[in-house]
Amino acid sequence: MPSYRAPLRDMRFQLEEVLGIESLRNLPGFADAGGDLVAAVLGESAKIAEEVLLPLNQSGDREGCRFADGVVTTPAGFRAAFRTFAEGGWIGLSGDPDYGAQGLPYVLATAVSEMMISANMAFSTYPGLIAGAIEAISRHGSAAQKRTYLPRLFKGEWGGTMNLTEPHCGTDLGLLRTRAEPRADGSYAITGTKIFISAGEHDLTDNIIHLVLARIAGAPAGTRGISLFIVPKYLVNGDGTLGARNGVACGSIEHKMGLRASATCVMNYEDATGFLIGEANRGMRAMFTMMNAARIGVGLQGLALSEIAYQNAAAYARERRQGRALTGPAFPDQPADPIIVHPDVRRMLMTMRAFTEGGRALLLRTALAIDLAHKDADAEARRDAEDYAALLTPVVKATLTDLGFESVNLGLQCFGGAGYIRETGMEQFVRDARITQIYEGTSGIQALDLVGRKLPAHTGRYLRQFFHPLDRFLQDEMANPALKEFVSPLARAFARLQQVTAWIGEEGLKDPEQAGAAAADYLRLFGLVALGHAWAGMAKVAAERLASGTAEAPFYTAKLATARFFMAKMLPDTAALQARITAGAAPVMALAAEAF
């Protein structure tokens, strides 16, 4: 069975030493968010992850969810774990204290989520979906809706879902057909079928609050005629007690490659009572609020699975003995050396490590921007932070899931044949990770979002929030001898990013397919530069700590070594990506559709 130890030292390095979240205490509501609280929250959540959730991960995968007569039963142990989790106040950690949540910074809640996902990604989808519903109701709900739903969601008494996809439409929501007929009492009768609804039905909560996209009778076609509705599984009486069962039922659950303990449901709505949330026909906007947070959350899944896969691959590589070091036996008294002596095993472990720690830095930096976007006293700083988060959301989502999938596969590979056997648990990480590249918008959709929306938005305003600070960093540190080995390759990669950004801007104007064909490679190049920036930033802190003397020299030395690996072995991919992008759309689009 895989083991897991929450990477607390690295999380505190990132949160405190790199991001300096201590400064968040100046923001409204975060006065208590100092080092002690951070340590306490991280330490407690590590315990839950390691002791409560991890032991259910493999058994949950084996057992899967069961469906019979409209009822979904989660795997053994999930109910008790969910109660522990909910009663600990871990749901919606960064939510509004007025409704019973903890009001902690989102960046801290993100670190907590990472642990929960590493330990049991399938389990984490249930509170994750609740957090999505909380986000939508908090941002777009009426005061009465907030009062009715938020406290029970925060307590984990009620579950939540997002209902977007229908059999004939996933990416292209403009095609959606679920209907909402206005009733005399102000509610709507919702009718339609939704598919791929995570946590659509389960036995963990007394009620489930579905957030459903539907089209009000007579609304415009396309995405401009879509509204968002609250559809509770059980209607809620005026006094907050549960009333009649609503006209929504789970028709079946999917048999999936992985994430088997997370129920993926077909949801049938038949004259179900729904309550409009936000304005009519503005449902897509409301849904995007949820979706952006969800996209960062999916990026986090890629990262979190990479972390646990890395830990287990490293442990196995230290134990498993096969062959001898190329430089001569490392353990001559043993029949063979541990496989960690082999350069190719090292290459795999270093790749995983460089991705995981770099990805964590990038993701937490983005999460911090979301805190600042909500809370900073300065309006311009809020806007800048929001721009940064908007720009980085697709980059984080696609890069961390695509590289995360590569990383968990490297973890499996370190195990050799044993990795292919269910027992070791490594193949589960691969199966679980595979969905992250797909749901909440495939990697290809993220790339289009970056190239088609985020780059051109406000004539490049978002982009400046990434380019300018990076440029400043390079200017500031160019002459710093301690950082030259990191700054030089990063500057070269950044130059490539600037060149292809200009190329796409120019060529894409003439022919949108140039931008479309370049999008995936462009996002990857962007992601690598963003990871490079994160690594150079970490290297700066580590070099400073080492220069000023520290009892933790091995930690900072390892940081520098991993930063060197990233620059030497991962960042050079930017050269190939630039060549691919500037080779243009013609080779991609040349074949007629019938020729495939």
Place this chain on the structure above:
Amino acid sequence: MPSYRAPLRDMRFQLEEVLGIESLRNLPGFADAGGDLVAAVLGESAKIAEEVLLPLNQSGDREGCRFADGVVTTPAGFRAAFRTFAEGGWIGLSGDPDYGAQGLPYVLATAVSEMMISANMAFSTYPGLIAGAIEAISRHGSAAQKRTYLPRLFKGEWGGTMNLTEPHCGTDLGLLRTRAEPRADGSYAITGTKIFISAGEHDLTDNIIHLVLARIAGAPAGTRGISLFIVPKYLVNGDGTLGARNGVACGSIEHKMGLRASATCVMNYEDATGFLIGEANRGMRAMFTMMNAARIGVGLQGLALSEIAYQNAAAYARERRQGRALTGPAFPDQPADPIIVHPDVRRMLMTMRAFTEGGRALLLRTALAIDLAHKDADAEARRDAEDYAALLTPVVKATLTDLGFESVNLGLQCFGGAGYIRETGMEQFVRDARITQIYEGTSGIQALDLVGRKLPAHTGRYLRQFFHPLDRFLQDEMANPALKEFVSPLARAFARLQQVTAWIGEEGLKDPEQAGAAAADYLRLFGLVALGHAWAGMAKVAAERLASGTAEAPFYTAKLATARFFMAKMLPDTAALQARITAGAAPVMALAAEAF
């Protein structure tokens, strides 16, 4: 359920137009191997693949193999399909007619195998393992052993296995412990435990002929004390009838990520009667004969799964409607365009296609070399062909499985969320493909074989069989205006390969870890250049056909378009690989083992 149509047109293009296998008719035993026979064999095997094997692929995965009381039951339908397959004479198609086989060229048998694997990889492992046993006995067995075993193996009355791995040793076979005690009658008593034995026990054949590596009492330690034994499940009487049950039994089967209809067995040998095959203590050499053929066979699995994944992804992309073409609606009368209009979907399909067709060309070229190595009248030509096959075996194995896994994942990705659901079958291709990067030597081991054995062998003699023809091709075609667009990028990539080959030769001499750390990147670079050479060769034939006029212009035009895609979008990776390789071993090896 996935569909499959054998790619007969491309196979005939490769075999007849590119490789010119008609010329094989000059070789002993191949006089009949002309166009008519090729067409007949390919056509018949396509039917078996499409009609008999494909329908059992998904059901076989769902059902898996069952184990109870030492007995393994294959999924429903496998027994009948195996009888059809065996009675059709498809086992050991290229085997010796003296023992009842068809004696066809190996290159043709390889094309046939591709279809079987595409349709049902798990099923194909049973005849595949029989072919391995046939190979070992044909090459190393005594005349009596050949008479006893080969005819029944060719008929599929008996199964075969390869027993290498033990719980504590896979890659490092020098550690193996299975013992062989000589008996007075010349046989040996074999005792030990083998794991990960494909087809170790099943219900498809009356007997199973295990080929087992073991150490004769008193033999030297390490790989020089290993011998190969034949250990039949049922002993064979002098008259060929089955005798007593031997002391070998299946202890359990593994629960695996994929390939679930192929039984992966723990095999317990307890005083089992074994017969030495070949010389004592030379078992590793004999096993390598089998392993090289098996490695090419595994490369073929990567390719074959990519083919079926491609076919289904392309079909889905033509049908599924989401969004609109970036250049404006392609089907304005429909609510949305098929997703094949989207450049990012095209990118995925073209990548799969360029890999699959290029991989097929590379693999069949290697298979042809194996025919020539066995049959060419000229001794020097035989040696050259053998050198080529020896060099390319690790390249084919690792490149076609690593890129094959990427390709099937792209196939899944084209399906979006539906790809993650078992029903569509795309995720099965991913689970099945994942083992190919591991068994018969991981990709990392292939890379070490290439860099550590094949490059330095006979002071670079093997390498010349790849470098010289490629160099000649580039010289010959440099001035050919029809091929300039293919020759120029290939020449640049080849220059990179030459540079890093020299770099590894020099640096690896000083420090073997330089070679070890570069190995995986080097193999990938080598593989891309080899695919590039294959594509340029195909482009040459296609350009000539088009120039001379042909009724099949769309086929050849598509070839050229796909060749262009490969050169523009896949070959540029060589630049990044060169940078990574020459960044050296230091960044890979810097961390202490305890720091992971």
